[in-house]
Amino acid sequence: MDGWKGKLIFLDLSKEKVKVEPLDRDFAQLFLGGRGFSSKLIFDLYDVSVEDPFSPENLVCICPGLLTGTLAPTSGRFEIGVARSPLTGLFCDGNAGGAFGPELRYAGYDGIVITGSSEKPVYLHVEDSHVELKDAGHLWGKDVWDTTDILRSELGDEEFKVLTIGPAGENRDATCAVLCDYTRAVAGGGVGAVLGAKKLKAIAVRGTGEISLADPSEFEAVAVELHEAIRKAPFYRQLSRYGTPILVSIFSHLGALPSYDWQTGVFKEADKISGETLVSKYSVKSKACFGCPIHCSHFYLVREGEYAGTMGEGPEYEALGGFGSRCGVSNMPALLYINNLCNRLGLDVIQASSSIGLAMHLWQDKILGLEDTGGLSLEWGNHQAIIELLKQMASRKGFGEILADGALKAARKIARIKGLPEEKLEYYVIHTKGYAHSNVELRGSKGIALAYGVATRGGDHLRGHATQERYASLGLYKKPEDWVMVGVPLEIAKAWYERNALDPKSPTGKALLVIYNENLFAVADALGICKFATSWQNLPFGPEYMAKLVTAATGIKYDWRKILECGERIYNVEKALQVRYGCRRTHDYVPQRFFKEPLPEGPRKGEVLKREEYDRMLDEYYEARGWTKEGIPTREKLESLRLKEVSDDLERRGIL
Ligand code: SF4
Structure with missing residues (x-):
């Protein structure tokens, strides 16, 4: 299975059982890896009637991306998804860089699916084909840095990559994170507290295998070209x-x-x-x-x-x-x-x-x-x-x-x-x-406001944050062709100008910006690459480079449209997940303070969001997504994305 490692670890902590199962090829092609895998696995495997995030039935998926650990620039990332976040009560996820994700791939795995709950603290030791649960009583209460040092020393190899919770996760603090490489944090709506409730303190991974690529020379040529394009x-x-x-x-x-x-x-x-x-x-x-x-x-x-x-x-x-x-x-x-x-x-x-x-x-x-x-x-x-x-x-x-x-x-x-x-x-x-929102001002940036409102995991900057309108207002881009240098397909950039989407003062066309970013970011997270390398931060890792690398890695032909369609598919699965938990239009509004409290001073003095404009942007967004006015994906849209089983599930629940 070129590109993928072809195996998933299933860990049941209640039964203290570890199973390694083959990865389904069709599933892999549709969801790519990383966030695509974790979101769909949670949709398929989680029983939504379980409401307690600290129940043993809660599900956590840890998945590196399809390109994680390859020569592709910034390919160190992995995703953690959780079925019930203790922070939001909904599906949530997050990802981080560092070197844990690549190590898991070198050990031979495309993901770890965690259920159940241990009676005593444990950690998972993964060393190539050796996967074993071990006692972590001596690690409980230790902070992230000490836990990492102790495990590396005990396992006798400084090359072990350690993903761990700290005291905050152990004590079920919903504002906690899970960290790897000492400082690389996966937030994920308190997923660390879920691991704490499961008594899984850490995962230590060492891998010595390789990632098989369908066309290594082509992959290397594209990766080298992209490294240079980023530097230039x-x-x-x-x-x-x-x-x-x-x-x-x-x-x-x-x-x-x-x-x-x-x-x-x-x-x-x-x-x-x-x-x-x-x-x-x-x-x-x-x-x-x-x-x-x-x-x-x-x-x-x-x-x-x-x-x-x-x-x-x-x-x-x-x-x-x-x-x-x-x-x-x-x-x-x-x-x-x-x-x-x-x-x-x-x-x-x-x-x-x-x-x-x-x-x-x-x-x-x-x-x-x-x-x-x-x-x-x-x-x-x-x-x-x-x-x-x-x-x-x-x-x-x-x-x-x-x-x-x-x-x-x-x-x-x-x-x-x-x-x-x-x-x-x-x-x-x-x-x-x-x-809770990341520290970004929404008043005076209509597209960014919409992105925060509709973000599937809650209001944050890592879903569809429309930085384009900020860059355009700073005069960095003047015409569609300018966006091509940061990897935006010309056809997409032209549509932004036709709809006046880049004007932060205008409410029109914002759906186009947000949806492009949402789909692009979903794919970046599925591939395990860093969003900073994309147009989000004015760098050129766009869907065309992604398509070339995925094609060379897997031997399966992808073009930029198919790549963005994978992102759209992942986004629709996440939306369906949240809809299944009861999220509707009302959950896609940013906080009232942004509508009621104008900025009191400075260059943006007087800026405030207008409810009627936000309503219009939301209507435009749902329509462009092919969802109902309540923000529910339609059967037609889901089936066009080869998600018939998702629409059947929503219908069975009386949602469609
Ligand atoms: S740009 Fe992304 S991958 Fe690179 S160091 Fe920063 S966070 Fe890590």
């Missing part, structure tokens, strides 16, 4: 030098850096937490995931002051924006320390900072006081309080116990404790489908 792209240097922290300056320049829990887009001390400051003062050297020419990450070191000695990797923009401008912190060493702490405890910086940002906002509005927080003052900018809260959240102690359920549930719980209407505090929370 005009925007490569900026991303390579600064990584995502460059967004602090860009958003600040636009007056769109979410600050003080989204009360303004202006953070006066943005330069202190910018990518430029990170690189000039704290970065020691850059760092890459497997096979990545971009190396957007940094090793950092704090040499002096309160946080002297802090050493780590990252941080992503979301750590700087989330704990920085959102919480009013302008102390970069503190943010680097907090980034390390999240990695060690196994916390997701987006969800954890959302909970804490909410608490600080409620403190500002005098809804919370010292009597509620156990004596912690939650003034904006209090980084010592943030550090204490993160420790409390990961151990579910003190006031952190409330925040550990995620911002939305925390708001409801605080309302009950304070005797306030739940709606009053829910209004504060910037979330969609229970998933």
Whole structure:
């Protein structure tokens, strides 16, 4: 089976059984790998009547992509999907780079499907064909970094790649992450807490096999050409030098850096937490995931002051924006320390900072006081309080116990404790489908707002985030042909201009941008490549390169249309999953605050979303997707994507 490894591991923790099963070839061709595999396996195998995310029946799928571990640039990624997220109560997923995904492929597997629940802590030891559950009693309670070191030392090989939860996952903190390579986090709506409930502490993998390709010379030629195209792209240097922290300056320049829990887009001390400051003062050297020419990450070191000695990797923009401008912190060493702490405890910086940002906002509005927080003052900018809260959240102690359920549930719980209407505090929370938003301003960016609203896993930047309208408004692209250099098929770019889709002030054509991104990102996640290498970050890894690489890997002919159709298929499966849980049109709206609170200052002063425009964009989006006005995929659409069994399932449930 050229391209794929042809095997899946099925792990039943209740029965302590490991089974290796062959991969179905038709399934593989339709869903490619990674996110495609995990989403469809969850659709097929999960009983939706099981509502408790911590039930043994909950299902977790860990799948590297079809190109993971190959010469294709940025091909280090793998996906983790969870049938019931403890954060949202819905299907959720996430992915990460590093080198765990490639190692799993070298060991011989296209995925691991996990069900059941162990009575005692265990870890999974995978070494080529040897797959064994082992006792992890001595690892329980250890943080991510210590667990990784202990397992590598015990297994006697530094080349083992370790995927692990930290104390946050063990204690069922819904804002937790699962980490590999010490710092590469898969958020996934608290999937780490599900692994914690299953008592699966870690997976340690070592593989020495190869990936068989149908046409190795052609694959190599395309991969080398693409590596060069990425390095030559005009925007490569900026991303390579600064990584995502460059967004602090860009958003600040636009007056769109979410600050003080989204009360303004202006953070006066943005330069202190910018990518430029990170690189000039704290970065020691850059760092890459497997096979990545971009190396957007940094090793950092704090040499002096309160946080002297802090050493780590990252941080992503979301750590700087989330704990920085959102919480009013302008102390970069503190943010680097907090980034390390999240990695060690196994916390997701987006969800954890959302909970804490909410608490600080409620403190500002005098809804919370010292009597509620156990004596912690939650003034904006209090980084010592943030550090204490993160420790409390990961151990579910003190006031952190409330925040550990995620911002939305925390708001409801605080309302009950304070005797306030739940709606009053829910209004504060910037979330969609229970998933707190990443730190991106939506007011003044209509396409980006739509992307956050309709995102299948909840409001975030990794589903369909329409950066195109931002780049066009900065004057980076002027005509359809300009988009071809970042891998967008000309036919698609022309349609954007015909519909005036790139004007952030116009509501027309946004569906085209969002759907293109959603389908492209779904394929990127299915192939195991990094979205930063695509047009999303002005780089050229587009559907045509994807098609050439998949064709050379598998020997099966794909063109860019077929590649994007795979993305559309995956997206429809995810939508059907959420529809099966009860999601409808009402779940595809971004938070009320964006409709009611205009930005108060800066270049975007007065910007606010309009409900009628959002309604129109949503109608246009559903129509372009071939879904009903309630956001339900139709039988016709599903069957056109060879998803008859999905439409039959929805019909059996009375949804179609
Ligand atoms: S661009 Fe950054 S996150 Fe993406 S694969 Fe490269 S180093 Fe990893």
